[in-house]
Amino acid sequence: MAWLSQYQAIVYGNGANGPILQGGRSVTEQAIISSETRQAPQGKMSALALSALGIVFGDIGTSPLYTFKTVLGTAxxxxxxATVLGALSLVLWTLFVITTVKYVSFAMRxxxxxxxxxxxxxALLGVKKHHRPSIVAVGLFGAALIYGDGAITPAISVLSALEGVNMATPALQPYVVPAAVVILLALFAIQSRGTAEIGHFFGPIMLVWFVAMAVMGVAGIARHPMVFAALSPSYGLSYLFSHGMTGFLVLGAVFLCVTGAEALYADMGHFGSRPxxxxxxxxxxxxxxxxxAGQAALVLEGAPTDGNIFFRLCPEPLLLPLIGLAxxxxxxxxxxxxxGAFSMTRQAIQLGWLPRLYxxxxSSEGYGQIYVGVVNWLLMIVTVGLTIVFGKSDNLAAAYGIxxxxxxxxxxxxxxxxxxxxWGWSVWAAGFVAGCFLVVDSAFFLANLTKIAEGGYVPLVLALLIYGVMWIWHRGAAAVSQRMREALIPVDDFMKRTQAAGIPRVPGTxxxxxxxxxxxxxxxxxxVKHNRALHEHLFVLRVEIRSVPWVFGEQRLxxxxxxxxxxxxxxxxxxMERPHIPELLAASKSLGCTVDLADVTYYVGHETVIHRDDGMGMPAWQEKFFAVMERNAVHVSDFFSLPNDQVVEIGRQIAI
Incomplete structure (x- = not known):
C-alpha cells in the first residue's frame, strides 16, 4: 500500500503545485509523478476511486441535504x-443528462x-497561439464564476447540515447560524496547515456518507415503491410544460442537484478519468x-414538506449521529x-491572468498541497458574511446555482x-450534440436568472469583480511588455557599444x-549604465508559461x-508546473552551455508603473489599479525560486 499512501499524499488538496516550493519535488519529479498517477494499473482503480470520493464528489454528494426540499418549496x-413525481423525474434526469452524459461521457474526453x-x-483551444478574445472572455468569466460558487458552497452546505438539529431539538435553532460561523472560521483558519493528515480520511468518510444516503433512500422507497415511476422522463416533462411559470421556476431549484458536476471535469488531472x-x-x-427517490417516497406517503425532508428519512435514534456525519x-x-479555488488561482497566475501571489x-510529499493566503481570507470573509446575512440554507439556495x-x-x-x-467533427454533428447541451444549460441558466433579486446577484457581482481584476492585470502586463520592447537594442550593436566604451568584463556569470x-x-x-561593468559569462533567460499543463524533455529548454x-x-x-531557474541552469550544461554555475548572479528588473502623459496609455484608474497589484505581487525572484543572496534588483519607471 506504499504506492497508495504516496498517491494520497499527492492528490489530496484538490490543487496543483504552486510556483513557490518550500521543501518538495523538482519539476522533473512532479512531471514523473503526474504521469504515473494518470497511468495507474487496473488493480489500483478502486483505491483511486475511493480517494476521489473525498475530493471530487463532496459538493454534489451533499446536495440531497437541500435540493429536494427547495424544489418542493418552489412548486x-x-x-x-404529480408534483412529487414530476420533481423527482426532473432531478434524476438532470443528474443523468448533465453529469453522466455531458461531463462524464463528453467533457472528460x-x-x-x-x-x-x-x-x-x-488553454487547450490555443488562445495563446491565436487571437481569440471571445474564447478568453468565456473561459475567464467562467473561472471567475467558480469563485462565487466557492464562497456560497461552504455556507449553504454547513447551514443545511446543522439545520437538522431543528428536528432533533428545536430549542437549538437560534444557535444554528453561530455554530455554522464557528465551523466556517475554523475551517478557513486551518487551511494554512494543509490537509495532508486529515486528507487520508476524506475518502472513507464520504464512502460512509454515500452508503448511509443509499440505505436511507432504500428504506424510504420501501414505503412507497411506486416512486420509481419517476424514472420515466414523461413525468418531469409533463410537470414542466403544464405548470407554466411555476414549472419554469422549479428548474432553478432542480439545478441544485448538479452544482458539483463541474468538479468532475476540473479534478480530472489529479485522478485521471477512469477512477x-x-x-x-x-x-x-x-x-x-x-x-x-427515498425522499420523494416519504412525501408521497404523507410526510410534511416543511423542514428538511432529508433528515426525515432517518430513524429518530440515529438522527444526531446523522447530523454529525452530515x-x-x-x-x-x-x-x-x-x-479548488487555490488550484484555479495558481493556474490563472501561471497563464498570466492574475498577479503573482504567495x-x-x-506538504513536501505532494504537489497538490498548496495554500494561497489572500484567496483563503477573502473567501472566508465572503462566506461568513453570506452565512450571517442569509441565515438559512433556503435563503442561500436563491443565490446558489446561477x-x-x-x-x-x-x-x-x-x-x-x-x-x-x-475531434474533427462536422459542424452538424458538433452542433447537434453541443446544441442539446446548450439548450439544457440555457434553460437552467434562465431559470436561475429569476433569482437575481433574491440573492443571485451575489455570485454575479463577485464574478464581475474577479473578471475585472484578471482583465486589468493582463492588460497592464501587456502594456509593460510593449513599452519594454520599444527600447530593445540588437545584440551586435550592444556588444560593439560596450567594447567602444571600454566596459570591463568581470569574472562570473x-x-x-x-x-x-x-x-x-x-x-x-x-x-551596464549604472554599474559600468559586465560579467564574463552572460546568460539571458526568457520564461514562457505554455497553455499545456506539463512540458517534457527537449521542449523544456x-x-x-x-x-x-x-x-x-x-x-x-x-x-501546472513550478518554475525553478537554478535547476534549469544546471540542465543547460547538457546542452553545451559553458556558464560558470559556481559564481552566478541573477539580475531582475523591478518596474515602477506610472501614467503616460501622451494620452496613449491605459485609463488612469486602470493604471493605478494595476500599479497597486504590481507593487503587492510576489517578487519575481520568489516566483522563480531564485536564491535571495544571489539576486540583484534594478529598478526603473515605466509609463503605460
Missing part, C-alpha cells in the same frame, strides 16, 4: 403526487494533457438516485471547493469548438531574466550562443 401543491476544467479547456468514472457509476450516482461531509465538500506548499449554471453554459460553448477543432523574445534585455542595459560567452535561452513550463 405549487408540493404534496400532490477533452483534456489538456490530462487536465480538465474551464481554464484548461480555454472518477468508477466512483460515479459505482457509488455516487446510485446513492443519489436512491436518496432522492456536518463532516459538508466540511469535506467545503474543503474541496476551497482548495503560494505556500503545505454561478454554476453560467459556467456550465460557457463550458458547453467551448465544447462545441473542441468537438470541431480537436550574470543571468538576466527578461520578457523580451529577442535582442538585449532592458535590465542588462540598465546594469532551447538555448543558443548569440555572441562569445553570451547565451540566450528560452524555458517553457506548463501551467
Amino acid at each position: 405549487e401543491m408540493p404534496s400532490d403526487p 477533452v483534456d489538456n494533457d490530462g487536465e480538465g476544467g474551464i481554464l484548461a479547456l480555454m 472518477i468514472k468508477l466512483a460515479w457509476f459505482g457509488i455516487v450516482f446510485p446513492s443519489l438516485i436512491l436518496n432522492y 456536518t463532516i461531509a459538508t466540511i469535506i465538500a467545503s474543503q474541496s471547493i476551497i482548495t 503560494i505556500k506548499q503545505t 454561478a454554476v449554471s453560467a459556467t456550465m453554459l460557457m463550458t458547453s460553448a467551448l465544447l462545441f469548438i473542441a468537438m470541431r477543432e480537436i 550574470a543571468v538576466f531574466l527578461t520578457r523580451a523574445e529577442r535582442d538585449i534585455p532592458p535590465v542588462m542595459v540598465w546594469h 532551447t538555448i543558443e550562443e548569440v555572441a562569445p560567452n553570451f547565451w540566450r535561452a528560452e524555458a517553457h513550463f506548463g501551467f
Whole structure:
C-alpha cells in the first residue's frame, strides 16, 4: 500500500503545485509523478476511486441535504403526487443528462494533457497561439464564476447540515447560524496547515456518507415503491410544460442537484478519468438516485414538506449521529471547493491572468498541497458574511446555482469548438450534440436568472469583480511588455557599444531574466549604465508559461550562443508546473552551455508603473489599479525560486 499512501499524499488538496516550493519535488519529479498517477494499473482503480470520493464528489454528494426540499418549496401543491413525481423525474434526469452524459461521457474526453476544467479547456483551444478574445472572455468569466460558487458552497452546505438539529431539538435553532460561523472560521483558519493528515480520511468518510444516503433512500422507497415511476422522463416533462411559470421556476431549484458536476471535469488531472468514472457509476450516482427517490417516497406517503425532508428519512435514534456525519461531509465538500479555488488561482497566475501571489506548499510529499493566503481570507470573509446575512440554507439556495449554471453554459460553448477543432467533427454533428447541451444549460441558466433579486446577484457581482481584476492585470502586463520592447537594442550593436566604451568584463556569470523574445534585455542595459561593468559569462533567460499543463524533455529548454560567452535561452513550463531557474541552469550544461554555475548572479528588473502623459496609455484608474497589484505581487525572484543572496534588483519607471 506504499504506492497508495504516496498517491494520497499527492492528490489530496484538490490543487496543483504552486510556483513557490518550500521543501518538495523538482519539476522533473512532479512531471514523473503526474504521469504515473494518470497511468495507474487496473488493480489500483478502486483505491483511486475511493480517494476521489473525498475530493471530487463532496459538493454534489451533499446536495440531497437541500435540493429536494427547495424544489418542493418552489412548486405549487408540493404534496400532490404529480408534483412529487414530476420533481423527482426532473432531478434524476438532470443528474443523468448533465453529469453522466455531458461531463462524464463528453467533457472528460477533452483534456489538456490530462487536465480538465474551464481554464484548461480555454488553454487547450490555443488562445495563446491565436487571437481569440471571445474564447478568453468565456473561459475567464467562467473561472471567475467558480469563485462565487466557492464562497456560497461552504455556507449553504454547513447551514443545511446543522439545520437538522431543528428536528432533533428545536430549542437549538437560534444557535444554528453561530455554530455554522464557528465551523466556517475554523475551517478557513486551518487551511494554512494543509490537509495532508486529515486528507487520508476524506475518502472513507464520504464512502460512509454515500452508503448511509443509499440505505436511507432504500428504506424510504420501501414505503412507497411506486416512486420509481419517476424514472420515466414523461413525468418531469409533463410537470414542466403544464405548470407554466411555476414549472419554469422549479428548474432553478432542480439545478441544485448538479452544482458539483463541474468538479468532475476540473479534478480530472489529479485522478485521471477512469477512477472518477468508477466512483460515479459505482457509488455516487446510485446513492443519489436512491436518496432522492427515498425522499420523494416519504412525501408521497404523507410526510410534511416543511423542514428538511432529508433528515426525515432517518430513524429518530440515529438522527444526531446523522447530523454529525452530515456536518463532516459538508466540511469535506467545503474543503474541496476551497482548495479548488487555490488550484484555479495558481493556474490563472501561471497563464498570466492574475498577479503573482504567495503560494505556500503545505506538504513536501505532494504537489497538490498548496495554500494561497489572500484567496483563503477573502473567501472566508465572503462566506461568513453570506452565512450571517442569509441565515438559512433556503435563503442561500436563491443565490446558489446561477454561478454554476453560467459556467456550465460557457463550458458547453467551448465544447462545441473542441468537438470541431480537436475531434474533427462536422459542424452538424458538433452542433447537434453541443446544441442539446446548450439548450439544457440555457434553460437552467434562465431559470436561475429569476433569482437575481433574491440573492443571485451575489455570485454575479463577485464574478464581475474577479473578471475585472484578471482583465486589468493582463492588460497592464501587456502594456509593460510593449513599452519594454520599444527600447530593445540588437545584440551586435550592444556588444560593439560596450567594447567602444571600454566596459570591463568581470569574472562570473550574470543571468538576466527578461520578457523580451529577442535582442538585449532592458535590465542588462540598465546594469551596464549604472554599474559600468559586465560579467564574463552572460546568460539571458526568457520564461514562457505554455497553455499545456506539463512540458517534457527537449521542449523544456532551447538555448543558443548569440555572441562569445553570451547565451540566450528560452524555458517553457506548463501551467501546472513550478518554475525553478537554478535547476534549469544546471540542465543547460547538457546542452553545451559553458556558464560558470559556481559564481552566478541573477539580475531582475523591478518596474515602477506610472501614467503616460501622451494620452496613449491605459485609463488612469486602470493604471493605478494595476500599479497597486504590481507593487503587492510576489517578487519575481520568489516566483522563480531564485536564491535571495544571489539576486540583484534594478529598478526603473515605466509609463503605460
